[in-house]
Amino acid sequence: MASWSLKFSPGANKDLSKLDSEIRLRVIEKLEWLFGNFDSILPQVLHAEFKAFFKLRVGDWRVMYKIDWIEHVITIRYIEHRNKVYKRKR
Numbered sequence: 001m002a003s004w005s006l007k008f009s010p011g012a013n014k015d016l017s018k019l020d021s022e023i024r025l026r027v028i029e030k031l032e033w034l035f036g037n038f039d040s041i042l043p044q045v046l047h048a049e050f051k052a053f054f055k056l057r058v059g060d061w062r063v064m065y066k067i068d069w070i071e072h073v074i075t076i077r078y079i080e081h082r083n084k085v086y087k088r089k090r
Contacts, residue, residue, distance in 0.1 A: 006035050007075045015079035023061060027079060030058045038074065043067065050086070053077065 043054040056063040064078040
């Protein structure tokens with residue numbers, strides 16, 4: 001079992017700071033779950049222009065992340081409401 005590290009892009013940090021405290025807590029708890037269970041799950045890959053990203057659902061919110069399989073790094077890129085996240089420019 002490989003040891004993974006979790007990083008936040010500057011944009012993801014900004015997205016997280018904009019959330020109200022209840023949603024922020026839910027996102028953080030879900031990210032802790034992802035990090036703790038990553039070796040036993042199948043990440044959900046996105047399609048089209050976001051095909052290099054994976055998603056994590058947190059209610060109506062989406063966390064988009066990239067995986068570096070060689071370095072074992074999960075990089076959180078975006079945290080946004082589902083109505084807006086797919087309209088974002090990469």
